[in-house]
Amino acid sequence: MSDGAFCHYCRRARCECPDYLRKIATEFRAGLLADTPSDLMCYVVTLPLSGLFRFMGYEAELIEGEVDLAGDDPGSHIAGHYWIRIGNQIIDPTADQFNRYGLRMPPVYIGKLPKEYRALVPEGQNRGSMNQARRRVKAP
Numbered sequence: 705m706s707d708g709a710f711c712h713y714c715r716r717a718r719c720e721c722p723d724y725l726r727k728i729a730t731e732f733r734a735g736l737l738a739d740t741p742s743d744l745m746c747y748v749v750t751l752p753l754s755g756l757f758r759f760m761g762y763e764a765e766l767i768e769g770e771v772d773l774a775g776d777d778p779g780s781h782i783a784g785h786y787w788i789r790i791g792n793q794i795i796d797p798t799a800d801q802f803n804r805y806g807l808r809m810p811p812v813y814i815g816k817l818p819k820e821y822r823a824l825v826p827e828g829q830n831r832g833s834m835n836q837a838r839r840r841v842k843a844p
Contacts, residue, residue, distance in 0.1 A: 742798035
């Protein structure tokens, strides 16, 4: 965060308050997507948003992973996805794109990693491209 900037919710600089991070992510998403649906826009939103968070002084990590959309048949329908990790919580500014598959997610999700999400590479390692990650994952 720049000098003098602070969380309007907890009054601390560079806090990890979910309400403050949600406000930033929601405004960023609205500015970038406008009225465009979030379907297939995860990388387009999370890459620059993670850069903004790092510019603000957060240790934001772009995570490449998968979301299991199968419901009753785990592993039968997997979608590649990107989200951001700050501390022990994730920020998914396009989580609502999975609602049509039955996951009931808000437009911007902040919290613990949902059970349907899985990172493809261990925390802190270089993630490469989504195509490289797909090659590393073996089909059942």
